[in-house]
Amino acid sequence: MKRMVTGCLVLIMLSACSNSYNDPLLVDGTRNAGFDYDIVQCRNLAEGHTKDALKRPAITGAILGGAINAIGSGDDWAEDALIGVAAGGGxxxxxxxDERDKTRRSILLRCMQGRGHRVIG
Structure with missing residues (x-):
């Protein structure tokens, strides 16, 4: 059981390594004047809106993982519940x-477009 949980966590971590928020922006044509200044301002805006985005999914995952493992467990329910809490929280x-990354990218793109830059992705 423990090996399976560990293996699943490793696979999930590897699949979540894409970091589209930090990928360079695609611009249709040349960059406008002030692009570098605006991108710094827009990144600060995006990061400010999503700074607490990890708390709720981690807590929810920990609660669900602990409950599911404890319910489906036999004699060693406390240890299984702790494994479920760790796995679910992770x-x-x-x-x-992943959700924070997508939201930040969306905010960054809209902000840059709102400042007159021809950003397409």
Missing amino acids: VGALEGL
Whole structure:
């Protein structure tokens, strides 16, 4: 059981390694004047809006993982519940990271477009 949980966590962590928020922006044409200044300002805006985005998914995952493992367990329910809490919290945090990354990228793109830059992705 423990090996399976560990293996699943490793696979999930590897699949969550994409970091589209930090990928360079695609611009249709040349960059406008002030692009570098605006991108710093827009990144600060995006990061400010999503600074607490990991708490809820990690806590939810920990609660669900602990409950599911404790319910489906036999004699050693406390140890299984702790494994479920750790695994569920980890999975929830990774899902939160992915969602935060997507939200930040979306805010960054809209902010740059709102400042007159021809950003397409």
